[in-house]
Amino acid sequence: MHLCFSITAHGFGHAAISCAVINQVKKQHPDIKITVLSLVSKLYLQSRLCCEFELIPQGNDFGMLMVSPIEVDVKASALKYLALYNNWQQAVEQEKRILEKIKPDCLISNISPVSLDAALQLNIPTASVAPFNWAQIYQAYCLDPQQAEISKAKSVFDKMVSIYERVDFIYKPLPSVPFMLEKEIRVASICSQPPAPGAQLLQKLPAGTDKIGLVALGGLPTSLDLENWPRITGWHWLIDQDADPLRDDMSQITELPFSFLWLLSSCDLILTKPGYGTYCEIAALAKYQKARVISLERPDWPETPFLNQFLSARVPFVEVKLAQLSGEPLTTVVKQLQMLAYPAVQACDDGAVQLVSDLLEQL
Structure with missing residues (x-):
């Protein structure tokens, strides 16, 4: 089996989730081939992954443009999404060519709607793995009824929603932002496990x-x-x-x-x-x-x-x-x-184990 992971380059959190899933895939099924489609640096991926992988440094997913770690550049993000929307199929075709060449058995996205659309158009099984999707974030920042471009913004939002709705398997790791409750598959939190404290x-x-x-x-x-x-x-x-x-x-x-x-x-x-x-x-x-x-x-x-x-x-x-x-x-x-007192210890299940077991059984 061959799995392709499309990872947004918006911050390191999405890559951290994806790397934890990839490591679990290889732990359960060492023979599965892994390809990563992302603009995340190979150095970062190598620091997190415990296996061999092929990196294709391509991607059209930017998430939101940031001014700082806590401040979104709303205007620039809105303009970039509009430009992407106006050239949507061109971006999709670029990724379709990649998928046609590597022929994965499933496209697992965190959380590029372009990658998902490319896979859907090629009838490749799709999964999304993220605590939210970009339609939710875009809605919060760019669907202001007072803005002059609201009709165009609504078109961008509707386009992304239409793609996320068609994904075969939507995994939402704890804690997540609910969106399509009837389709979302809830799993425990997903992360790489830090070592025990040392001196x-x-x-x-x-x-x-x-x-x-x-x-x-x-x-x-x-x-x-x-x-x-x-x-x-x-x-x-x-x-x-x-x-x-x-x-x-x-x-x-x-x-x-x-x-x-x-x-x-x-x-x-x-x-x-x-x-x-x-x-x-x-x-x-x-x-x-x-x-x-x-x-x-x-x-x-x-x-x-x-x-x-x-x-x-x-x-x-x-x-x-x-x-x-x-x-x-x-x-x-x-x-x-x-x-401050420490809260009572809570069980911390591994969502990557749950996800990989479920997804590979489905595939």
């Missing part, structure tokens, strides 16, 4: 470090006031933002000889934003009752309430504004977070 990272950090904070806001730069970041006795910060020179209580993530998952499991506090991949990986660590979370407010993102409810039920959790990430306000948040 190796502490040995790489300055003497006197007994608490580690991880700044994990994704691939886009954020304007953090690192010059006025609080110094808290015993704390060392791992950052993913540009800072030159670095203070002696800070280290760049990229300069440490550990994977992101390994860093995640080694830290006492994680500063992040609402995003499926990191949230579910933190939830998978909850059984160790170590990590605590500060998350940036992202009230306009449709997935946020579902994500925050999911994670706050599993780990001590505080939501903050970007302006609070500096000086005394951040010190106060960190101290308050340390005082």
Whole structure:
């Protein structure tokens, strides 16, 4: 059997979900061939995948254009979707040619409607694997009744919905945003499983470090006031933002000889934003009752309430504004977070196991 995974290049969360599914496919059925159709970097995929795969660096799925990790560029996104809609079949034909050449037995998309349409037009079985689809996100940002282009925007939305409705298997991993309840197949959360906490990272950090904070806001730069970041006795910060020179209580993530998952499991506090991949990986660590979370407010993102409810039920959790990430306000948040009791441990089933077993049985 040959499976083709189409993965959006919008952030790393979609790729993290897909990689967890691919790894489970190969664990259950080592002989299945895997092709990845995506603009996600091969380096990232190799860091997550435990198997051989063919990467075809193509794709028409961009999700939403972002100004920062928490701010959508609504106008630019709307214009890009309109341009895609006006050239829809041309984009589909590009991906049809790829699928005709590689001849997969199923197209598994996270969550490109173009890839799904290409497979549907070729009568290739289709599956989508994501906590939402782009029609839901587009609806939240671009279907404003007051905008002048509302009729065109409605056409874009209807086009995407018509494709998602025809997908053969719609898998929605916990936590997800409901859309087509009668067709959606609910599974547990899907993520790569972080290792158990260890002490190796502490040995790489300055003497006197007994608490580690991880700044994990994704691939886009954020304007953090690192010059006025609080110094808290015993704390060392791992950052993913540009800072030159670095203070002696800070280290760049990229300069440490550990994977992101390994860093995640080694830290006492994680500063992040609402995003499926990191949230579910933190939830998978909850059984160790170590990590605590500060998350940036992202009230306009449709997935946020579902994500925050999911994670706050599993780990001590505080939501903050970007302006609070500096000086005394951040010190106060960190101290308050340390005082919160850990929630009762909840069972964390592996949605990738559930999905792969169900999908391969159906195929």
